[in-house]
Amino acid sequence: MQLRRVSSKTKIKLTNSKKSCKKRKQQNCRKNDKCVCMPMQPSSFEFPRIWKELRLKNQLCDGVVHCSDGTEFKIHRAILSAASPYFRALFTNSINRGQPETYEANVAASGKIFALLLDFAYTGTCSINSSNVEDLLKFADQYEILGVVQLCCRYLLDELCSTNCLGILHFANQYFCNDLVKRGQRFVKHNFSKVLMESSEFVHLDKNELKEIITDDELNIKNEELVFESVVKWINFCPRSRKIYFFELLRCIRLGNMARDNLIAIARHPFVEEKHECKEYMEKVVSQIETIMCPGKIDISNVIFRPRISYDVLFAIGGWSAGSPTNFVETYDVRADRWLLSSDTDSVPRAYHGLCTLNGIIYVIGGFDGNQYFNTVRRFNPVNHMWNECACMYHHRCYVSVVMSDNKIYAMGGYNGRIRMNTAERYDPIKNQWEIIPPMQKQRSDASAASLNEKIYIVGGFNGQEVMRSAEVFDIKTSQWSYIPQMISARSGVSLVVYDNTLYALGGFNGYVRLTSGEKYVPGESPWWTEISEMMTPRSNFATVILDDYIYVIGGFNDNFVSGSSTINFVEYYDPETDDWYDASPMNLNRSALSACVISGLPNTKEYSVLGRSQQEWGQGAEIGTT
Template sequence: MQLRRVPSKTKIKLTNSKKSCKKRKQQNCRKNDKCVCMPMQLSTFEFPRIWKELRLKNQLCDGIVRCADGTEFKIHRAILSAASPYFRALFTNSINRGQPETYEANVSIPGKIFALLLDFAYTGTCSINSTNVENLLKFADRYEILGVVQMCCRYLLDELSPTNCLGILHFANQYFCSDLVKRGQRYVKHNFAKVLGESSEFVHLDKNELKEIISDDELNIKHEEIVFDAIMKWINFCPNSRKIHFFELLRCVRFGNMLRENILIISNHQFVEEKSECKEYMEKVVAQTELAAYPGKIDVNNILFRPRISYDVLFAIGGWSAGSPTNFVETYDIRADRWLLSSDTDSFPRAYHGLCTLNGIIYVIGGFDGNQYFNTVRRFDPVNHTWSECACMYHHRCYVSVVMADNMIYAMGGYNGRSRMNTAEKYDPSKNQWEMIPPMQKQRSDASAATLNEKIYIVGGFNGQEVMRSAEVFDIKTNQWSYIPQMISARSGVSLVVYDNTLYALGGFNGYVRLTSGEKYVPGESPWWTEISEMMTPRSNFATVILDDYIYVIGGFNDNFVSGSSTINFVEYYDPEADDWYDASPMNLNRSALSACVISGLPNTKDYSILGRSQQEWGQGAEIGSN
């Protein structure tokens, strides 16, 4: 059985490996306990060196701790009590008031683990690795050594991967590390396709855990067919005992977001045919999807049609529209294939500007408002929905090329109102300061740049006399520019983007017409640029981003035989594997000379989704989502 999707294919995969499923009991966990697993509360107290020295020399010790394996440790009761409320209560005998203090303790901790706990008590440090973290967290939790619990949780959070995240999540649940559980759950949902393909623990989820994951609006999947693949993989691991859950899990699939031919394939699946309730349900699904409202409408109240919330948000900012610069911001919800006008407009309209993101912040650099050429820099915080001013560049620049590399922002070339420039500068956000770097070898405005392997590539542009084919590269380490092979076509208003270690130069203006052509170059491998499939729409001065492993081109100038050129709102995307282009929904506004970027993993991604917008407008947040 095979499900088809555009532009590539998703197969329903069957898994037959078998392992016994084990459940772990909750330990030391109460629902009302406050989570203390994240290291926000770690003290900055500096531990006196004398403590470590006294411990190593067994001097002034006034207590003994015996471990489960017979190892004995001479300790200072006050120091251990400061790190652990458990040992404080034990040594002071506060449980049995009036009784003399205790000087000895027997604990069920392996000696090697207790030695690490003592390291923390005496120095504030603890050596954590993959072989000891489970025992450290278990015993630190049992004996109330909060600092080690926090360190272990931070270590596990940093180590999250598709192969281990489910195991870490189960482990965190045992010790009521609610922050780690929350972040682990988010990791699973945001990386679900990789977890499904790489985690050996996926098939050991219980039914309720699987249902919770695949029912979530924030499940990050490119295609809804993946959810059905996941259900089949889980059931086929133990088909005899798990087939009874098929109908319940099937209802979590949002069939309205599938290709119709895949819905028909699933409706004829063996498991559907075997149960009348499944068959009746799929008949209703087929009927509803066939009679669905016109394509422009999305019913977020109907679970079949409600899109998931994308992990990635595409922002399109500024540009030239209706004969003047604009400050409009639009966001693209890829799961719904819809553009949404945002209220997060800046107070300064601009076009022909640069844009990049760093640490979840969007930086808008230079540009032109119809009268002034800017050297100003504005930053937008999409979490707080706020704009603010940054330090100005040394030079005014519109038609500027901007990239982010090595946690710095680079602005190159452009036009200052008098001449095309070859100067370049970089910005350090941590210092809010610009610094000049060596100039390019060519004057370039309306060029485009991209970063690959600690090198900045810039191609095309206009030098005041001609549209250029030339390209060059800046080595961040050596601080030097050098030439790379010229492009096939001269291009200004071009877009350069990196995908899979390959540079793609798309569209632009060759001095005569806007181009549909594109070409690619692999630094270090290709001797020259090679052509790729042409776009459906000729365009220059458009925005380009990587989203869902596709290259999206957005808006721009298009040739118009009446007026000479016109702004457009057309959007299309390129699949590098298929070497083909596909249509996406157009923006709400015709715009050229705009810039765009993608930010992943925003905590408020829902604010920029069609589901979030619907809930804001209709106030139905609690009701939306009921099955």
């Protein structure tokens, strides 16, 4: 049986060989052995140049290797034996003890491939590309040249994409490259929608492979309807032989996480109506959803209601709550639409601070604790749950605008307790140093900034006398500030966010009221800002993130005609494609002047999910609410 994957980068032909697979499994992947297909550390051994020179001149050679295509190589048996236990055993005749040493070897590899294996033996490296990686890995595995196996696996890992990941995964399984298999499986789970749409190999999965994918808690999908579509696509590729598996696969879909209208549509699908057991099952599911589930509760013990574990985790940190700054951290599980209070609180409460992420680390910058204006910077590692101090900024800044660009953190404007500032500075996390950059053209506190195409945009804010409409841009290459068109509305406590090369300025305070309005601008294309549909709740000093291709707005100040203003916990999200706003679950705390960010692909994402929290605290049969 052969299976080919279609790829513009790598072409791998997959061939089954039960005998060789069994042998390799015994040699390379014993039950308790650690997988060695991925290089741990580069070798510090420096290959003598004389080895390559002797090989090229055929000097001091003491052996010959005959290839399948008739090519012959004169070799140094000691050097080849050092790279390959297979050739060491062959040349020293350790299998037949007492027999004379062997000076010749016959190999099944072509001369072209064996020349690359010799390159590695003599120099420690070889040239790998899409046309030779299959044969190179095959024969490196056969002749036990571990270094080449590692290089091939690293190459395949670097080449992973939605069009070839399933083929590489099959190939890695064939040669028992366990680390590559695990990473390939993770790639498929985390990029499932793209794999489903772009991989020609998806329909060639066998039933068990498909079932393993769609039952995984960590399958990264925006909605469960996509899983149903994947099952239908897989069956339609070969309906005669695959329809018998429909009911088994239907039971793997978490139907309780679907919108009711979509669930009714699935219940009327031809595949469902063709089988009595499927119709009966769907009727039971619809009945459960309508009568058993309590509002606001999630029954994780029932697979149809069990939420997936999100690939992305939203962190909301600090802010102003109940009349004072807070150090609370909440995380949002977008798959369950639930906020969870975290125990990862910082020692320092702060509000009106900046926040950004780099390489999975959260940086909290400046702010105000009710008494002090901070120039301090704290960082949080969500993997080990540790907070640490970083180098301080040159200036104390609350109402600061913060953005990350080109692995550097920029802090602009703000208020130091005396004046509204136009100064700006930049932080290098590697050096743990801040440096002053050219000042903005306007003093701005309570403004908002975003990064796009090596430029930093900042809009609105307050200069001490008026709420501002103006906007400017900093060109990182030239280190110069320049103006861009003014916004339609003056906005302080505004949020600026980038989505699909478009700047969105949302909400804020215009000097009189909190705003529901928003506007957008496309640098280099738009002559001015244009309005978008209004938020459901007026707000200023709120947090904004991009999550699941939506723009989420979180908390903030809201106008209250009794008390003047109040903090809120309301959350809503905007779909740029439809220009519509939708409600999401509120935070546990009313908060304004908070900051938020999204981190993707954490190895411990489950810890920040409803599923992980419920299993940890209450066990498998628990129900989780919003508290």
